[in-house]
Amino acid sequence: MATQRMSKTGVRVVGPSALKTLMAYGAAVLDTRCPEGLSDLPERLAALAPDRDQLVLLLVEDASASLPAANALHEQGYSSVVLISPAPEDGAQHPDAPAPGQRHG
Numbered sequence: 001m002a003t004q005r006m007s008k009t010g011v012r013v014v015g016p017s018a019l020k021t022l023m024a025y026g027a028a029v030l031d032t033r034c035p036e037g038l039s040d041l042p043e044r045l046a047a048l049a050p051d052r053d054q055l056v057l058l059l060v061e062d063a064s065a066s067l068p069a070a071n072a073l074h075e076q077g078y079s080s081v082v083l084i085s086p087a088p089e090d091g092a093q094h095p096d097a098p099a100p101g102q103r104h105g
Contacts, residue, residue, distance in 0.1 A: 010074065010081075011067065011070040011071055011074055011081050011082070011083065012081075012082050012083070013063045013082070013083040013084075013085050014082060014083070014084060014085075015084070015085070015086065016084055016085075016086060018084065019057065019059075019084055022055065022057055022082060022084075023057070025055055026054070026055065027054070027055035027056065027057045027082075028045070028048045028049035028054050028055070028056050028057070029057045029059065030044055030045060030048060030056070030057070030058050030059065031059040032058050032059060032060050032061075032066060032069075033059055033060065033061050038066065038069040041058075041069055041073070042072075042073070042076065045073065045078070049078075052076075052077040052078050052079060053079050053080070054080070055080045055082065056073065056078055056080060056081045056082070057082050057083075057084050058070060058081065058082070058083050058084065059084045060083050060084065060085050061085070061086075062085070063083045063085035066083055066085075067083070070083055
C-alpha cells in the first residue's frame with residue numbers, strides 16, 4: 001500500500017485500493033463526495049468518531065482541495081486522518097509532498 005505524506009500535520013493520501021485494508025482496522029469512514037461535502041465535516045465526524053484517536057478515512061474527489069479540511073481535523077485533535085483519493089494511483093502529487101524517493105522533512 002503506497003502512501004504519500006501530504007502535510008506537516010501527518011495527513012496522508014492513499015489510493016482506493018487501500019480502503020478495505022484500512023477499514024479492517026476499525027476506521028471511521030466519511031464520504032465527502034456527497035452533496036454535503038466538507039461543509040459540515042466536523043459535526044459529522046464528531047457523531048461518527050467521538051474517539052479522536054480512531055483512524056479516520058475521508059473519501060475525496062480531490063486530495064489537494066480536501067487537504068485544508070483534513071489538516072483542520074488534525075489540529076482539532078484527530079490523530080490519524082487519511083484521505084482516500086484516486087490521485088495517488090494516477091501519480092498525481094500535491095505541491096507539499098516530497099518527490100518520489102525523497103524523504104519529507
